[in-house]
Amino acid sequence: MMTTTEKAKSLRKNATPWENKLWYEFLKNYPIRFRRQQPIGQYIVDFYCSKAKIIVEADGGGHFYDNKIEYDKERDLFLQSKGYTVLHFTNLEIDKNFYEVCSVIDREVKKYI
Numbered sequence: 581m582m583t584t585t586e587k588a589k590s591l592r593k594n595a596t597p598w599e600n601k602l603w604y605e606f607l608k609n610y611p612i613r614f615r616r617q618q619p620i621g622q623y624i625v626d627f628y629c630s631k632a633k634i635i636v637e638a639d640g641g642g643h644f645y646d647n648k649i650e651y652d653k654e655r656d657l658f659l660q661s662k663g664y665t666v667l668h669f670t671n672l673e674i675d676k677n678f679y680e681v682c683s684v685i686d687r688e689v690k691k692y693i
Contacts (some may be wrong), residue, residue, distance in 0.1 A: 584619040586653055591617040591624060598638045599670040607636070607684045612689055620662070623655050632692035635659060635666045638674060638686055665692075 582590070595603065595616070605663035607614040607627055614636075627636040639652075656666050667688060669681050 584622065584624060586618050588617040588624045596638065596640060596671070598640070598674045601674055601678070602627065602636070602638055602669075605678070606685070610686075610689075610692060612623070618672060621665070623658065625659070625666075629689060632689045633664050634685070634688055634692065635664050637666065637668045638671060639668050640671050 599616070603616055604605075612631050613631075615628045616626070618625050620628065620635075626633045626638050628634075629636075652668075658682055659666050665688060667685065669684075673681055
């Protein structure tokens with residue numbers, strides 16, 4: 581069985597097109613450092629900014645099924661209990677409203693630094 585770190589490394593190598601867009605067109609060169617596929621506890625988050633304690637999730641269609649909705653709720657509660665702010669964006673939002681997605685992330689980061 582893969583460790584969380586090994587799984588995170590695999591997820592970085594096999595990122596979705598929306599994760600790649602967010603990473604290569606915005607977060608990679610953002611002035612405050614973000615990490616991709618970061619293990620936190622038993623979970624792996626898509627993007628993580630330790631300085632602002634912000635997590636950014638790119639949610640594909642699989643996140644809208646009942647069992648995944650419940651899993652995401654539990655995961656968010658765990659992360660929030662550790663002091664993290666969790667931002668969720670759908671793949672459609674990343675495709676159609678990329679500038680707004682980036683603006684929301686920027687505003688949230690600036691609240692905490």
